[in-house]
Amino acid sequence: MEDIEKPFETRELTINLGPQHPATHGVLRLVLNLDGETVVKCTPYVGYLHRGVEKLGENRTYFAALPLSDRLDYISSMNNNVGYVNAVEKLFGIEAPERAKFIRTIVAEMSRLSSHIIWLGTHVLDIGATTPFLHAMAQRERLLDLFEMLCGARLTVSYPRVGGVRNDISQEFLDKLYEFILEFPDRMDDYETLVTENRIWKDRTVGVGVISAEEAVNWGLTGGTLRGSGVDYDVRKYAPYDAYDKVEFDIPIGKNGDCYDRYVVRVEEMRQANRIIKQCIEKLPAGPVMADSPKFTLPSKDMVLKDMEHLIHQFILITKGPTVPEGEVYMGTEVPKGELGFYFISDGTGRPYRMRVRAPSFIHASVLPRLSEGGLVADVIANIGTIDIVLGECDR
Amino acid sequence: METLQIAEKIKERFPEEVLDVKEFRGQVSATLKKDRILEICRYLHDEPELYFDYLIDVCGVDCLGKKEKRFEVVYHLYSIKHRHAIRLKAEVEEKDASIDSVMPVWVGVNWHERECFDMYGIIFKGHPDLRRILLPEDWEGYPLRKDYPVMGPEKEWSGFLTVLDKAKRFREFEWHE
Numbered sequence: 001m002e003d004i005e006k007p008f009e010t011r012e013l014t015i016n017l018g019p020q021h022p023a024t025h026g027v028l029r030l031v032l033n034l035d036g037e038t039v040v041k042c043t044p045y046v047g048y049l050h051r052g053v054e055k056l057g058e059n060r061t062y063f064a065a066l067p068l069s070d071r072l073d074y075i076s077s078m079n080n081n082v083g084y085v086n087a088v089e090k091l092f093g094i095e096a097p098e099r100a101k102f103i104r105t106i107v108a109e110m111s112r113l114s115s116h117i118i119w120l121g122t123h124v125l126d127i128g129a130t131t132p133f134l135h136a137m138a139q140r141e142r143l144l145d146l147f148e149m150l151c152g153a154r155l156t157v158s159y160p161r162v163g164g165v166r167n168d169i170s171q172e173f174l175d176k177l178y179e180f181i182l183e184f185p186d187r188m189d190d191y192e193t194l195v196t197e198n199r200i201w202k203d204r205t206v207g208v209g210v211i212s213a214e215e216a217v218n219w220g221l222t223g224g225t226l227r228g229s230g231v232d233y234d235v236r237k238y239a240p241y242d243a244y245d246k247v248e249f250d251i252p253i254g255k256n257g258d259c260y261d262r263y264v265v266r267v268e269e270m271r272q273a274n275r276i277i278k279q280c281i282e283k284l285p286a287g288p289v290m291a292d293s294p295k296f297t298l299p300s301k302d303m304v305l306k307d308m309e310h311l312i313h314q315f316i317l318i319t320k321g322p323t324v325p326e327g328e329v330y331m332g333t334e335v336p337k338g339e340l341g342f343y344f345i346s347d348g349t350g351r352p353y354r355m356r357v358r359a360p361s362f363i364h365a366s367v368l369p370r371l372s373e374g375g376l377v378a379d380v381i382a383n384i385g386t387i388d389i390v391l392g393e394c395d396r
Numbered sequence: 397m398e399t400l401q402i403a404e405k406i407k408e409r410f411p412e413e414v415l416d417v418k419e420f421r422g423q424v425s426a427t428l429k430k431d432r433i434l435e436i437c438r439y440l441h442d443e444p445e446l447y448f449d450y451l452i453d454v455c456g457v458d459c460l461g462k463k464e465k466r467f468e469v470v471y472h473l474y475s476i477k478h479r480h481a482i483r484l485k486a487e488v489e490e491k492d493a494s495i496d497s498v499m500p501v502w503v504g505v506n507w508h509e510r511e512c513f514d515m516y517g518i519i520f521k522g523h524p525d526l527r528r529i530l531l532p533e534d535w536e537g538y539p540l541r542k543d544y545p546v547m548g549p550e551k552e553w554s555g556f557l558t559v560l561d562k563a564k565r566f567r568e569f570e571w572h573e
Contacts, residue, residue, distance in 0.1 A: 047530035054515075055539055059546050090421055217449050217476060220504030233450070233476050327420035330472055330483065332452065341453055343472070347462070358453040358472075366507040395530055 012040060019048050023126045023381045026391030028365065030380065037376050042369040046362075049395040057355035061321030062088050062162060063298065065355065070156040072340075072357065073393040075118050078111035078147070079335040080393075081160045086241050087331035087342035088162045092296045092324060098243075099287040100164035105243040106177070106280045107150070107159060109273040113184075114143040115336035116270045123263070123385035124195055127204050132191050139187055142180055149173055163297035164290035174281055181278050188271060196267070205259035209371040209383040212257055219370065220363045223338030224269060225387050228254035228262030235334040247279040259386040266388070296322045321350015337361050337388055361394040399424040402446060402482050410436055415487070425483035430469070433486050434496040434522075440473060440482075441501050448473040448482070451498075454508035456516035457485075460542040466490040467518055471498070494519040515540035 013034045019027040027048035033041040053072065057065040069084040070077035082104050089096065096104070117140045121133035144154040150173055151159040151166060159166050195201050211219070216229040226233055234251045236244040252268035254261025291297050298317055299310040324346045332341040338360025345354040364387040371383045403417040403426045413436065416427040428436065440448045452472035460466060467488040474481045488495050497520040498505050509520040510529040517538040520526055528535060532555055537544055552560075 047532075050530040052539060055544075055546060093421065214449075218503055220451055220502065231476065238476075238479055328425065328483075329421055329423060330452070339452070341472070343453065343455065343470070345457060354455075354457050356453070356455045356470075358455075362507060362511075363504055366504065 010036065017380065019045075024384060024391075025122060025389060026394075028384070028389070028391055028394075030368070032372075032377065032380065034377060037378075039372050039375055039377060039380060042372045042380065044365055044368050046365055046391065047395050049391050051396065053396045054355055054357060057357075058352055061318070061350045062092075062324070062352065063318065063321070065352070066161070067156065067158050069357075070158055071392060072359065072396065073115075073335060073337060073361070073390045074155060075390060076111045076115035076336045077155060077157050078107045078159065079115070079333070080340060081158060082108045082242065083331070083333035083335060083340045084342055085160045085162050086333055087329060087344060090331050091327070091329040091344050091346060092162070092293075092322065094163055094291050094293045094296050096164045096242075096291050097288050098285045099168075100289045100291075101243045102246075102280050102284050103165050103169055103289065104160050105247070106169075106277055106284075107147075107157075107165075108242070109276045109280075110143055110146065110177070112273045112336045113270055113277075114140045116266055116273070117143075119266060119336070119385075119388045120191065120195075120270075123388075124201070126381050126385045128200065129195065129198070132194050135187070136191060139184065146173065146177055146180070149176070161290070161298070163293065164288070168289045174284075177277070178281055181274055181281070184274050185271065188267070188274075192267065196264070202260065204378075204382055205263060205386075207256075208259045208375065208379045209386060210256060210258045211367070211371060215370075216257065219367050221338070221367060222360050222363070223334070223336070223388075224262055224266045225338060225364055225367075227252065228265045228386075229257030230255055235332050235339055239332070241331075241333060243280060244276075246283065247276050249276050259382050262386045324348065324350065332358070335360065337390065337393065338364065340393075357396055359393045359396060361389040361391070362396075364389050365394050399480060399482055402480065405446070406436065406440070409439060423481070423483060425470075425485055427468075427485045427487065430486040430488055430495045433469075433484075434498055434500065436484070437471070437498045437501045445478075446475065447477050448475045450474045450476050451502040451505055452481075454498075454505055454512060456512040456518055456540065458516060458540065458542045463487075464489075467493060467516060469495055469512065469518060488518055493517055494521055496521050497523040499523060514538075517541070 015032050017032055018024040018029040029045040031043045032039055053068050057068055066084055069080040072080050117136045121136040125133040147157055148154050151157050211229055213229045213231050216226050217231060230253050232251045232253050237251055249272045252265045254265050299313050303310040304314050326346055326348045328345045330341055330343040332339045341358030343356035344352045347353040372380045403424050406426055407414045413429050413432055414426055418425050440446050452474050455470050457468040457470060465487040469486045469488060471484040486495055497509055509523055512518055513526055514528045514531055515538055
């Protein structure tokens with residue numbers, strides 16, 4: 001090596017990562033300027049999945065815009081529905097009955113589990129471990145089967161409704177879910193044996209994509225991405241909705257704010273979700289699952305088929321929409337990705353004057369340059385996995 | 397601190413700027429003039445008693461025909477330390493649709509402001525990289541404005557026409573031996 005007097009002439013190289021790339025978890029495009037293996041500049045391009053959800057929402061009634069929220073983060077649509085109906089209920093000034101709140105908490109946590117399973121599977125797959133992906137997806141399949149049993153749909157569920165939930169849950173469903181819940185911690189142990197203390201895994205994630213607590217808050221990060229840096233901000237604790245104030249659970253936080261800590265936080269979150277579901281099943285109260293406020297909630301289907309007045313009632317609510325008080329409401333809920341917020345401005349008609357979706361993936365994608373610049377190309381892939389983005393939500 | 401008290405504090409500090417304070421469902425929103433928005437945000441962020449360290453969201457609103465000034469830029473602030481929130485609304489007129497960027501205070505507002513520019517055409521002064529974000533660079537019009545048709549403009553986007561043209565040419569392609 002000493003013979004070489006002049007070093008090689010090097011120049012910056014620009015490469016295109018995505019939009020069609022399996023490791024970008026959707027259609028995210030990154031333009032990377034490289035100096036050797038080091039990333040000098042990273043520019044994300046989003047918008048390939050833009051469908052104009054906000055514009056569409058402004059032109060539909062509050063009931064009809066609910067299925068749009070399924071299509072935001074399509075792997076945890078139950079959480080989006082819960083966020084949407086909670087925001088609308090706050091605007092209407094109604095409250096769901098106790099049983100409906102517990103059911104919503106159960107399904108939201110099930111959805112959180114299924115979303116985190118996908119995150120775990122794909123994140124470790126990107127970095128090189130295939131086995132956890134295959135095993136994790138099998139567990140997700142069981143959860144999706146339960147969703148199908150509950151409402152007939154596996155992914156785009158639209159199960160929670162404004163004022164409650166669509167239908168009551170059956171004992172058979174509860175039994176199957178309880179069986180799953182009892183078994184799941186063992187499965188988690190299996191995955192953790194494969195990954196958590198794995199030497200290669202640690203080499204690839206410890207000290208990668210570090211962001212300090214203060215900076216993470218300043219960037220507006222939420223969810224597991226923020227808690228990995230050591231901030232215990234969780235909407236479920238800070239501003240409880242549904243039945244979260246009636247169950248016990250912990251908020252796991254990290255210390256160093258690197259990819260590994262974010263991994264540990266999310267894995268612990270799965271165990272906590274498991275705990276929440278268990279408590280909810282045990283405490284599930286009896287009663288109706290739909291609020292009794294005829295001005296804002298749809299009548300039950302069998303009454304509509306039997307009774308003229310109910311038919312008229314349903315017809316008017318569906319076509320004109322409810323008469324909503326003028327005002328504006330922001331409501332944030334904790335979805336697997338972070339804080340999903342809905343902001344409604346009502347002008348007194350049946351349609352929102354402005355519907356704004358605060359999507360966590362959108363903010364998390366914007367922090368990618370901050371995490372990646374100065375690191376290696378291979379770490380960009382680790383960073384994309386660790387911020388856990390879904391592009392359907394990012395682009396809306 | 398109670399949310400109304402926060403609004404009072406802003407009023408005390410910037411008496412000229414606060415136009416209106418409203419409460420609905422326990423959430424307080426303060427309507428402001430746009431000129432000193434950066435200063436107000438910096439005050440809310442730095443004052444230890446308030447310490448709004450987390451900017452939840454920034455979005456635009458088109459009040460076409462409802463208000464004298466056409467646009468509003470809405471800021472949702474939250475303090476993780478004190479657990480209080482407030483909503484700021486800055487009025488922006490159509491003729492001079494521009495407002496100061498608050499990026500010096502919260503760096504995460506970058507993409508929110510780009511999106512607001514993309515959807516409403518509001519210019520954020522001092523933003524380092526104000527480009528369209530969700531729509532293509534050469535898109536015409538601002539989709540979330542109320543006078544923009546829901547079904548989209550009559551004229552197709554040039555990029556889409558290119559794709560259609562390409563598809564047509566490929567369909568007509570014939571193999572020659």
